[in-house]
Amino acid sequence: MSARLKARRIDGHDARRWARWVLPAFGGLAVVGLLVSTGLGLSVKDAGCTAVCHAMRPYADASAASAHGQLECAACHAGTGPLSVIADGLAIQRRAGAALRGVEPSLAPSADDACLSCHAGVLRGVMTARGIAVRHQDFLGMPCAECHGGTGHEIAERVYAVPEMDDCMQCHSSSSREPTTCGRCHVPVEDAERRARKSTWRTTHGPDWKTAHGLGDQSACVSCHRPAYCAKCHGVALPHPESWPREHGDAATSDVLERCRTCHESSWCSDCHGVEMPHPADFLPTHGPRALETGEQLCERCHAAEACSDCHLRSSHPDTPGAGGMRIPGGGR
Structure with a gap:
């Protein structure tokens, strides 16, 4: 074989x-x-x-x-x-x-169909529960558990998703959907006061609101308050615009500075700038050694590189012999 x-x-x-x-x-x-x-x-x-x-x-x-x-x-x-x-x-x-x-x-997720097999009535009209009026037809594409986390077997030590006002205002802050009054959504019921005590809103609007209202998300403030409303007390645009880091120097050198301190400690400015801010009264005659010590890059966070030359040479003694050869940190001569 x-x-x-x-x-x-x-x-x-x-x-x-x-x-x-x-x-x-x-x-x-x-x-x-x-x-x-x-x-x-x-x-x-x-x-x-x-x-x-x-x-x-x-x-x-x-x-x-x-x-x-x-x-x-x-x-x-x-x-x-x-x-x-x-x-x-x-x-x-x-x-x-x-x-x-x-x-x-x-x-294990719970399918929306399972919820609606018993709660189909929530899709008709406006529902009121626990002091909040809501129209569920507006949320057909959102899972029920997004707002009703823990429903059925809520355990005390776990944290569940619950709707906050900030969630609502993601849509309702636009002009076309903006509620005209608080009562449009907040309905007085027996336990509304108890629920409000647990909310972020009650912390920022309670008896100590003057010192606590900045603790929340400032972008949520404009849901009810126009920037002009905040500016009446703060004197500047709030929430600060994106360009504020570049523009706040003009406001900080004016009479608004004291208002800045209602929210920011003085050390907060110095921590960012790297030097004492605003500059103390004796800064002008003593800033030279400090500038050499910290380096010109620190100064140039606020001042243009030509600022040293504009003050040291051109304006004070442009005709002084030998001044033209003086080296100035920042590139000036």
Whole structure:
């Protein structure tokens, strides 16, 4: 028998063995995997997932104490469609694997369709809840959890997404959608005062608002207050425009300087400029050695390179013999 024919027989024998044993083995593993995934997926259909995964128990306890306590996990978290059970099982395996590796597993999202299966009424008209009036038709493209984080099983030590006024004003600050009054969105209800005490707005508008109102996002102030309103007290444009770092010197040398100090400490200016700002009264006769020590680059943050020459040479003693050869830091002669 030739070596070539013998090799063919060996190859054929291996192929038959592959078809007889290996393929069924892989098929069996696949079936077992599907069964495991199906079983895990079915566990979502009842409360079994909390018995399998101890990390879910705090959520299950919180859910039992909420308005959603009578719902099963599947009511909000199970997928839809003929293969959803397998997909849910695979998702559980991924999260379990992450937990075993010490990685915080991702949360199972709740589909908007699940929320709307019970709360479809929120899409009709204006809803009022907890002192806020909102029209949900304007947010059809936004996930429900974007504003209603933690709904169903909120745990005290976790931080959830809740709507803030700054979020609303991302759209409503434009002139075409700008609310004309606070009452357009803020409706007086029994617990509105309690909720307001927890908000950033109450901190910046409370009894100590004069010292606290700058703690918030200044860009949010213009949602209700025009820049001219702020300028009545501050004397300058607020929030400061983007060009302010280049232009604030003119305001800082005028009578507005004292108003700057209502928000900024004097050391704040010096920390940025690298020298005492505004310059003290004795700065003019003593600035020479200081300029040599700190370097001309520091001075040129505010002064043009020609400023030294304009003062030292051209204006004071342009005809002094030898002055033309004097080297001045900054490039002047």
